Amino acid sequence: MPHLCVRFHAELQEFFPPQRRGRPVEMAFRGPQTAKHLLEAAGVPHVEIGAVRLGDAAFPLNAVPPAGACLEVFPRTPRERWPADLPSPRFALDGHLGRLASYLRLLGFDTAYRNEVDDADLVAQAVAERRVVLTRDQDLLKRKALTYGYWVRATDPHAQAAEVLERFAIASLARPFTRCPRCNGLLAPVPKAEVLAQLEPLTRRYYDEFYRCQTCSQVYWRGSHYERIAALVRRWLADEPLT
Template sequence: MSTVTATFRFYEELNDFLAPSLRRHECTCVCARAATAKHMIEALGVPHTEVELILVNGESVGFDHVLEDGDRVAVYPKFEALDVTPLLRVRPEPLRTIRFVADAHLGGLAHLLRLVGFDTLYDNHYADDEIEAIAATEDRIVLSRDRELLKRRTITHGCYVRALKPQAQLREICDRLDLGHSIKAFRLCLTCNSPLRAMEKAEAFGRVPEGVFDRQARFATCDVCKRIFWEGSHWHRMCSLVESLRPAGENR
């Protein structure tokens, strides 16, 4: 026999990646002999970076599990409210430090992630191969709206971004990865991702508009791109966004 048949059931938001006829119910699929769980999950449209737990016949398995005829496969997304620590996760450990690389379609999100303090690489000229290499060598989470990019073999941590607008995308990522407690706003340059440093007011003289220099008391600068930041109207709007992302009752 050259093929095996397995029954799949995908849960919660993983259904968004499936063909409409396969969503929210069991589906029986013909698999090539020696096909792995990862191969079939991605063949059905779900990037492996979206998967947290796979159960085959009730037993937790890894991506490399070879499917056998008659297997029943349940595939789950990342859990937020359910403790599954006794079970085998499909990747060994979470990344120790939260750092991102965003694809060419997510420039607005990249800027907002920097605003709230998360190291985020972005260049609208990055090719998929470059993003894959950066993620592997720097242990970065790939953010993308391209599911085929997230299926690449060496990308172990990634998020498919569903929202279309940057602020909604930021809320989505913060909620999904529970980043509210880790926000350290206004410490990175929005342009080049480098650390900001506080500067003496006198140092800003002649480098900012005269009215801004007269009205503002505090300035920060990026020593890489030389931009200067101050607490203007845009800063106040961004403060409101930052506070809305923090858990209720948490001090700034």
């Protein structure tokens, strides 16, 4: 039976166990199948692929490679991972990444998240709102309708936030403390008198600067917890100044 040879480059190797990395993938060629189908059968979602080459020429994902061919497959660059006309990415996260969703909102990124959402609805929202899907589910990223998505490698939420910043090269676009971690709404300054009834006695006494979510009306202030969160943000942003 004819075979197809595929070489996955750079971080695409992370889709394979360590013992299989750095080696070409040999696949049985069972008739006309598109490059997308073959590469996803090997384990790499199409949304992670930036370029495919056959010899010196680019090879489309929707084309059928010839038997015996050897494809070279490269990852997307950071800027190719979201729509080119967006100034910064907008994310949609699956139900298993709740803490990451809160952290991305804390950093100021527009992040859609519901803890109970099925894959079809998540993909539909991402396509309609032009969002990048973040997930730990590789099969979700293989859905044909999806254009932009990323498989989060880390399992710890703190490490996941750092990974997303690095893989999308967006640390300089962060606007910390401008979004509500609970609902993703934008925060705006609010006079103390307008939120006085929502405050505990000690908060009323010691704090004067407040912010309110324009969507859910949650009130925020720079209390004792602020320095701990600000230190975490500084680590994520490699000590870039906070806004």
